[in-house]
Amino acid sequence: MKTVVDILEERISAAMAAVGSVGSPQVSGQSGFPAIVRPAADAQFGDYQVNGVMALAKKMKTNPKQLAEKVLEKIDVADICEKPEVAGPGFINLKLKPDFVAQNLLQINIDNKRLGIEKTDRPQTVVVDFSCPNVAKQMHVGHLRSTIIGDCICRLLEFEGHKVIRQNHIGDWGTALGMVILGLWHMCMAEKRGGKPYYENDIEDLKVYANNKQELKNICNRIRIRHEEDWEEDFIEWRGDGKKRFKPFLDNLKTREDSAIWEKITILYQYVNLLEESLVGLGLTTITRVKKKSYKKDENPFEYISIPYESLSRHITAMMQNIDDKDNEQEKDAWERIRKISLKYFHEIYRILNVKLSMEDVRGESDYRKNLSSTVNDLLRHNTAVKSNEAICIFPDGFKTKEGKPLPFIIQKSDGAYLYATTDLAALRYRVKELKADKIIYVTDARQKQHFEMLFKVAKMAGWLKDGQVFHVMFGSVLGDDGKPLKTRSGENVKLKELLDEAVERAKAVVEQKNSDLPDEEKKEIAKAVGIGAVKYADFSNNRTSDYVFSFDKMLAMEGNTAPYMQYAYARIKSIERKAISKEVDVEKELSKIKSLDLAERAELDLAKQLVRYGEAVESAADDYRPNYLTSYLYELAQKFSTFYTTCPVLDAAPAKRPTRLLLCDLTARTIEHGLRKLLGIEVPKQM
RNA sequence: GCGCCCGUAGCUCAGCUGGAUAGAGCAACGGAUUUCUAAUCCGUAGGUCAGAGGUUCGAAUCCCCUCGGGCGUACCA
Structure with a gap:
């Protein structure tokens, strides 16, 4: 239809x-x-x-x-x-014409599955890249938007009849790798030293003195001296080979519990990050080793160099580029363990959020590691890429640096390491060639706009993309109550898990107050649906491109234009259906016999017209990738239903009027259920 | 400096290739419950769409300038 x-x-x-x-x-x-x-x-x-x-x-x-x-x-x-x-x-x-509305509604009524909405006549294969959390990091509110907006877009496109391929492009390569290895090293050394882990004290100190440059330098130097002591001491054959402590520590890691590792590694990741940020501009250096190009048997294969202390994790990243080599076997195992544990925790969040993302959808940066050099080489061969200041770059038209010179898209750093630009290009090629994507959609925050503009341009220069094949569906930043961006500095992130737990808890309190007679099990289910629904809905109903002001109170408010409002309308309808039995009304029978509708009342006709429009709302939300078009439709629908509900009795209506009203109720319930559950991934309890 | 995004009611936000008198929610105020769930409904009040100029039958929307905020801007993602 x-x-x-x-x-x-x-x-x-x-x-x-x-x-x-x-x-x-x-x-x-x-x-x-x-x-x-x-x-x-x-x-x-x-x-x-x-x-x-x-x-x-x-x-x-x-x-x-x-x-x-x-x-x-x-x-x-x-x-x-x-x-x-x-x-x-x-x-x-x-x-x-009311007659037309009635006929239309009767047709929608027959179509149980799709509520009268046609599938597209031009189905496409669409790759949607979304969520993309970082290994060894807790998911925070910033990941919420990509995850649920991406999921909603997938659901909309699937419903329209497209073939959707979800891609969770997790951050498990590049700098993240070096930081995790360095984090594990600190975990090892802190355990060796015993007592309260030194990194926990360091984090506090670095935060307290963040604005006192002199004191910060003293702290960082103290950390550096301890670091070098530990490093110097940890060897059996050659300085810093890690055979005395770090290598045995990595072996021992296999015997530990997931949860114990997860808790520590997330803190250590923050630690490494915070330390490196603090070190910028302080001019501290440290000693590290690099593998010699050639060496004799029994000779130390490493030589020792001095590097800026803040670039240590990047140095490790460059060394780990060959993680598939035999020498790095232990690091590789540890890395895969961390990756696996991280995924386990991400998927726990997806389950809570009711987001359709499975392990099969995970294709992280590391999955492209073997295609990176060929990606770079192909671009060099096409003369698209050139060497500049020892880095391999592409200079797409129209992008400038601060100095007004052409801005490069760097695909290989001077130290040989690859960047996210490289993995993004490799991933893009994979999606076009292997996944046969007609369309690729990236759901990320607006700050990456320029990166994607450059990425797309480079891919077109290389002939890997057609016009109109890629879209950057961007969304605004997460802001704090003060209106300033919620910085990703350690400690300031609101953990997604904690936010969701609190949402459910607050919902539980409301359920307890409104409907204390229900069995505990049901109250729990309702609280989950209402709490999580409220958080998701708050995000969906905002304009995607605007910045997002994060506020517990706002997200968890359960009045007005919120998910609970619609869930409540649904629950009221279900309640009518339950009450029908005691009033000796056979709902099924009346609905199945219905041939025509009587839309005489204003509230009836208004509701009916709104129901007829569901397809329009779905279409506009899908076309522009804007869930808020769908939420405003559903809100209006629930509003019109509520008006109808207060002015038009259903079960007590005259027998001639009753079938029409029963149908309006049933169709409203089905539409709300479809919109919330199927397209937005928000549960609709039968009671609340 | 340059590029991009944003500025709409006290607060949070809608406003769909330019369309009629700019709309919601929250907060405020007034009313509605012996009747299918009041997590509701009905009503009142609240605006120089940051400011100035331009394009035209018509501008919150497009263009120019000013002010204010955010983000990005060669080896982080």
């Missing part, structure tokens, strides 16, 4: 074409005559309005009002609308 707005658009565009081509042949040669049918701005104008006539009049250099009159003569919508009217400077107002 086509949406009403599409039918109207088609018919009125045809009428406009007929009128436009008569008076002005040159206009007809252009790209058609869009009627631009929109929901009416004000109910007094009817249900839909045509905006396109005035634009056409402008093109034809004619009077819009007169043109609208001419179009009116050609319009054939008598089966759908009351007589259309010209209004204002050249609008055409359309009002649906």
